[in-house]
Amino acid sequence: MELTEQDYQLVAAIQGGLPLVEHPYAEVGEQIGLTESEVISRIDEMKQSGIIKRLGVIVRHHELGYVANAMVVWNIPDEKLDFIGRQLGLQPCITLCYERPRRLPEWPYNLFSMVHGTSQDGVIQRISAMIDDLGLQGIDYQVLFSGRRFKQRGARYQ
Amino acid sequence: MDAIDRNIINSLQGGFPICDSPYRVVAEQLGIEEADLLQRLERMLELKQLSRFGPMYHAERLGGGLSLCAMKLPEADFERVVEQVNAHPEVAHNYAREHQLNMWFVLATETPERIESLLIEIEEETGYHVYNMPKQEEFYVGLKFDL
Numbered sequence: 479m480e481l482t483e484q485d486y487q488l489v490a491a492i493q494g495g496l497p498l499v500e501h502p503y504a505e506v507g508e509q510i511g512l513t514e515s516e517v518i519s520r521i522d523e524m525k526q527s528g529i530i531k532r533l534g535v536i537v538r539h540h541e542l543g544y545v546a547n548a549m550v551v552w553n554i555p556d557e558k559l560d561f562i563g564r565q566l567g568l569q570p571c572i573t574l575c576y577e578r579p580r581r582l583p584e585w586p587y588n589l590f591s592m593v594h595g596t597s598q599d600g601v602i603q604r605i606s607a608m609i610d611d612l613g614l615q616g617i618d619y620q621v622l623f624s625g626r627r628f629k630q631r632g633a634r635y636q
Numbered sequence: 637m638d639a640i641d642r643n644i645i646n647s648l649q650g651g652f653p654i655c656d657s658p659y660r661v662v663a664e665q666l667g668i669e670e671a672d673l674l675q676r677l678e679r680m681l682e683l684k685q686l687s688r689f690g691p692m693y694h695a696e697r698l699g700g701g702l703s704l705c706a707m708k709l710p711e712a713d714f715e716r717v718v719e720q721v722n723a724h725p726e727v728a729h730n731y732a733r734e735h736q737l738n739m740w741f742v743l744a745t746e747t748p749e750r751i752e753s754l755l756i757e758i759e760e761e762t763g764y765h766v767y768n769m770p771k772q773e774e775f776y777v778g779l780k781f782d783l
Contacts, residue, residue: 515656535644566775622733622734
């Protein structure tokens with residue numbers, strides 16, 4: 479999908495959030511000179527084409543009790559990465575799963591996943607169970623719990 | 637936060653209707669009044685239980701750059717570097733983590749090229765190396781929380 483200048487205006491207009499009014503798309507349209515139905519069809523198209531990954535609520539997981547936030551990183555042999563990445567991605571406790579580059583020698587891990595839970599113990603138990611279920615016992619991994627959060631907001635676009 | 641709030645969050649993490657009266661549609665599905673839904677969303681945003689109510693964009697498909705970066709910082713310099721890094725509006729979030737690489741942040745820039753130049757700026761300002769780990773393959777993005 480090719481984005482027009484007007485699409486970028488729409489992207490910027492709704493990035494901070496949709497208006498909490500009966501006809502939110504009409505209100506957004508008024509701000510940028512589009513009709514309600516134009517706004518609806520452009521947002522729909524951006525959703526279909528994956529430019530908008532998701533439309534809805536984005537929670538502050540920490541405030542909602544998900545205080546244990548673990549980045550679990552794995553050193554997976556390159557030839558197994560696709561298979562194991564997909565398998566990990568299917569696990570219910572995994573909220574994100576990406577391949578990223580190793581940065582040797584300090585950083586040998588090439589598969590990054592996130593596990594969120596309400597306690598560190600609970601998260602560790604789920605990770606152990608997952609290792610057993612998927613037969614990952616021989617794989618080098620580390621669990622990096624988050625400490626202080628210095629910033630959390632979405633990306634901003636002009 | 638009560639059962640209705642939790643229902644609202646669980647249901648709206650999955651998506652929001654794109655039609656002329658989207659809140660009314662959601663309210664009907666949840667069996668509540670539209671005005672009640674709007675009020676509850678407003679309150680949860682005010683209380684910062686919700687980060688946002690709107691779109692989550694695919695940065696690369698918008699033509700932007702996105703990367704996860706880490707730094708290895710001695711405790712004595714940690715606060716200074718956090719401030720220097722967070723001063724950049726392109727830093728979307730930033731967490732301390734327990735590892736040699738102890739600060740992890742996400743950069744979201746308007747162009748892919750800007751990532752590289754921003755990394756150099758951060759290295760020059762802080763005096764520390766930035767480990768750049770852009771996503772190479774996406775196996776799963778759910779990021780939903782059951783309440």
